[in-house]
Amino acid sequence: xxxxxxxxxxxxxxxxxxxxxxxxxxxxxxxxxxxxxxxxxxxxxxxxxxxxxxxxxxxxxxxxxxxxxxxxxxxxxxxxxxxxxxxxxxxxxxxxxxxxxxxxxxxxxxxxxxxxxxxxxxxxxxxxxxxxxxxxxxxxxxxxxxxxxxxxxxxxxxxxxxxxxxxxxxxxxxxxxxxxxxxxxxxxxxxxxxxxxxxxxxxxxxxxxxxxxxxxxxxxxxxxxxxxxxxxxxxxxxxxxxxxxxxxxxxxxxxxxxxxxxxxxxxxxxxxxxxxxxxxxxxxxxxxxxxxxxxxxxxxxxxxxxxxxxxxxxxxxxxxxxxxxxxxxxxxxxxxxxxxxxxxxxxxxxxxxxxxxxxxxxxxxxxxxx
Amino acid sequence: xxxxxxxxxxxxxxxxxxxxxxxxxxxxxxxxxxxxxxxxxxxxxxxxxxxxxxxxxxxxxxxxxxxxxxxxxxxxxxxxxxxxxxxxxxxxxxxxxxxxxxxxxxxxxxxxxxxxxxxxxxxxxxxxxxxxxxxxxxxxxxxxxxxxxxxxxxxxxxxxxxxxxxxxxxxxxxxxxxxxxxxxxxxxxxxxxxxxxxxxxxxxxxxxxxxxxxxxxxxxxxxxxxxxxxxxxxxxxxxxxxxxxxxxxxxxxxxxxxxxxxxxxxxxxxxxxxxxxxxxxxxxxxxxxxxxxxxxxxxxxxxxxxxxxxxxxxxxxxxxxxxxxxxxxxxxxxxxxxxxxxxxxxxxxxxxxxxxxxxxxxxxxxxxxx
Numbered sequence: 259x260x261x262x263x264x265x266x267x268x269x270x271x272x273x274x275x276x277x278x279x280x281x282x283x284x285x286x287x288x289x290x291x292x293x294x295x296x297x298x299x300x301x302x303x304x305x306x307x308x309x310x311x312x313x314x315x316x317x318x319x320x321x322x323x324x325x326x327x328x329x330x331x332x333x334x335x336x337x338x339x340x341x342x343x344x345x346x347x348x349x350x351x352x353x354x355x356x357x358x359x360x361x362x363x364x365x366x367x368x369x370x371x372x373x374x375x376x377x378x379x380x381x382x383x384x385x386x387x388x389x390x391x392x393x394x395x396x397x398x399x400x401x402x403x404x405x406x407x408x409x410x411x412x413x414x415x416x417x418x419x420x421x422x423x424x425x426x427x428x429x430x431x432x433x434x435x436x437x438x439x440x441x442x443x444x445x446x447x448x449x450x451x452x453x454x455x456x457x458x459x460x461x462x463x464x465x466x467x468x469x470x471x472x473x474x475x476x477x478x479x480x481x482x483x484x485x486x487x488x489x490x491x492x493x494x495x496x497x498x499x500x501x502x503x504x505x506x507x508x509x510x511x512x513x514x515x516x517x518x519x520x521x522x523x524x525x526x527x528x529x530x531x532x533x534x535x536x537x538x539x540x541x542x543x544x545x546x547x548x549x550x551x552x553x554x555x556x557x558x559x560x561x562x563x564x565x566x567x568x569x570x571x572x573x574x575x576x577x578x579x580x581x582x583x584x585x586x587x588x589x590x591x592x593x594x595x596x597x598x599x600x601x602x603x604x605x606x607x608x609x610x611x612x613x614x615x616x617x618x619x620x621x622x623x624x625x626x627x628x
Numbered sequence: 629x630x631x632x633x634x635x636x637x638x639x640x641x642x643x644x645x646x647x648x649x650x651x652x653x654x655x656x657x658x659x660x661x662x663x664x665x666x667x668x669x670x671x672x673x674x675x676x677x678x679x680x681x682x683x684x685x686x687x688x689x690x691x692x693x694x695x696x697x698x699x700x701x702x703x704x705x706x707x708x709x710x711x712x713x714x715x716x717x718x719x720x721x722x723x724x725x726x727x728x729x730x731x732x733x734x735x736x737x738x739x740x741x742x743x744x745x746x747x748x749x750x751x752x753x754x755x756x757x758x759x760x761x762x763x764x765x766x767x768x769x770x771x772x773x774x775x776x777x778x779x780x781x782x783x784x785x786x787x788x789x790x791x792x793x794x795x796x797x798x799x800x801x802x803x804x805x806x807x808x809x810x811x812x813x814x815x816x817x818x819x820x821x822x823x824x825x826x827x828x829x830x831x832x833x834x835x836x837x838x839x840x841x842x843x844x845x846x847x848x849x850x851x852x853x854x855x856x857x858x859x860x861x862x863x864x865x866x867x868x869x870x871x872x873x874x875x876x877x878x879x880x881x882x883x884x885x886x887x888x889x890x891x892x893x894x895x896x897x898x899x900x901x902x903x904x905x906x907x908x909x910x911x912x913x914x915x916x917x918x919x920x921x922x923x924x925x926x927x928x929x930x931x932x933x934x935x936x937x938x939x940x941x942x943x944x945x946x947x948x949x950x951x952x953x954x955x956x957x958x959x960x961x962x963x964x965x966x967x968x969x970x971x972x973x974x975x976x977x978x979x980x981x982x983x984x985x986x987x988x989x990x991x992x993x994x995x996x997x998x
Contacts, residue, residue, distance in 0.1 A: 372873035481880030510851030
């Protein structure tokens with residue numbers, strides 16, 4: 259955050275900054291969705307929806323699970339939320355009691371820990387590295403489980419590492435957690451942005467997982483603030499009541515706009531953008547390795563590369579600030595993502611055209627040589 | 629909620645239901661705001677804003693405090709939130725620690741208690757009645773304060789009672805709470821919808837209060853989910869960080885649309901709607917009294933009448949269901965608003981044209997005669 263503010267300051271003075279720190283796709287919302295949003299406003303669709311969301315949008319998402327994953331998820335288990343944030347908040351509030359231990363990968367998305375803390379749960383970061391693809395494993399869960407542990411929070415593709423859980427690993431994780439009587443909360447907000455073997459939703463392996471998803475990343479609707487939660491049958495009532503209390507409902511115009519996300523026209527745009535992200539990864543990954551950043555495994559999803567910068571520094575925060583000031587390249591230091599070796603890691607986001615990535619790489623080359 | 633579901637069921641079978649239970653203005657979003665929203669989409673304004681919101685919208689709200697209340701509130705203390713819900717969540721999370729006692733009026737808006745509970749605070753309903761205008765008083769705060777009490781949550785105009793805190797009473801409350809080292813969280817979401825003497829924002833009496841407001845009610849933007857929080861100078865940083873973690877930012881198109889809420893054209897529409905609400909109150913209040921409902925004081929704000937139905941029943945829940953089934957009139961039983969005499973109270977909302985209110989009154993007359 260401080261780094262982003264400093265980047266803006268520098269830009270205000272006329273400095274050119276290459277942004278490799280931004281966790282938001284650079285593409286505008288796709289035209290069919292914009293058009294649907296404008297139509298919704300023209301039709302005056304501005305009053306509250308039900309707390310669980312528009313029935314037709316919940317049904318569209320249910321259809322999506324059947325068509326894309328071959329998984330039956332009835333619409334009644336799907337709640338529309340204000341962004342994935344709203345879904346995460348419902349899932350954590352519904353499953354975590356004060357004092358409960360919640361296991362998550364470290365490094366990981368920082369807000370996840372905050373949601374756990376908000377309900378007085380104890381967020382326990384489990385150090386992960388390249389040997390497990392920066393993901394939790396059934397074995398790690400076994401080793402860190404104790405009698406106060408109740409929930410395991412997974413993310414695939416993950417932020418900041420961009421790594422995915424292969425289907426069999428995900429299945430083993432879900433089985434292990436549930437065999438211990440625990441619950442899985444699964445963050446799938448980067449689903450769709452996958453560049454290797456196909457991945458599967460956790461819903462394929464259990465009807466008891468809580469799945470968080472979003473229209474922000476793959477569907478390019480960040481500023482609209484729209485996501486969804488899939489709750490287990492037994493948790494739907496509680497989640498709906500929580501939604502009613504915590505945010506009443508998600509944005510009505512956004513929900514109508516999102517209906518267009520499931521049209522063939524929009525799907526073609528998303529597929530094209532996915533290919534563009536893949537091309538960026540395929541450009542940036544070898545370029546960073548060549549500069550001396552260690553990225554031991556190829557991240558197959560999202561739009562992040564998590565790099566070991568130990569060859570250059572033992573203080574990634576100072577390193578990132580140095581690169582910003584001297585090379586005009588903004589990246590995110592590891593500290594934002596946890597306590598496990600943050601000082602020797604930085605995150606690169608490829609939410610920028612290849613031309614800009616190339617410029618960033620050249621600037622880095624120059625700065626790291628000096 | 630169960631009652632609303634039953635009302636929808638009856639309507640689905642073709643029954644005509646007069647809705648006097650809905651806490652949402654029946655007016656569509658004003659045309660200038662809709663147009664601004666469409667313009668924002670046409671311009672592709674769909675990416676995240678800063679967590680605290682659009683600078684120009686924060687400034688417009690700051691100007692609004694100066695022009696309407698004569699109070700200086702710098703834009704940096706104003707955070708744009710996803711509805712008043714988001715603002716309430718920030719305010720409660722920032723001020724309440726686990727175990728803290730929080731005083732609120734009973735009856736009151738039920739979600740307020742939920743936000744307190746979410747952060748493991750203890751929501752203490754203080755019974756209020758007509759003798760204090762259904763509002764807390766400095767004296768009530770004194771009597772219910774103890775060493776674990778840290779926050780007092782006020783609302784004016786209030787839901788479900790529609791009553792307002794006169795400026796001098798509000799000033800006394802703020803002074804009393806702060807003299808005890810406590811914090812005031814002030815819900816002002818029905819400001820603007822006031823039909824008696826002008827009221828004042830709590831910000832006029834202290835720079836330490838947390839004020840929650842919304843574009844939903846007076847500004848008619850319910851489904852857009854947009855509100856704001858005014859934080860004390862010392863709390864801005866914490867609130868901004870919480871916002872970043874809990875919801876990233878409020879809806880971008882909604883924020884651009886809301887800029888039009890401060891134009892003269894929109895203001896004229898809001899003033900006209902305020903007059904219409906006042907006319908409805910002036911129709912419904914004497915009509916209900918004449919039927920035998922006791923409404924001992926004239927509520928001067930919002931769009932609610934909170935009525936003692938003790939003459940008809942000692943079970944307002946069964947009474948409301950009876951009226952729904954037999955008269956086709958939907959009202960809200962007291963149980964939704966707290967523990968203080970809920971069984972002899974019901975809430976009427978005048979979010980419906982006078983013609984419909986008149987039809988509702990006639991149906992009630994018929995049903996109560998039988």
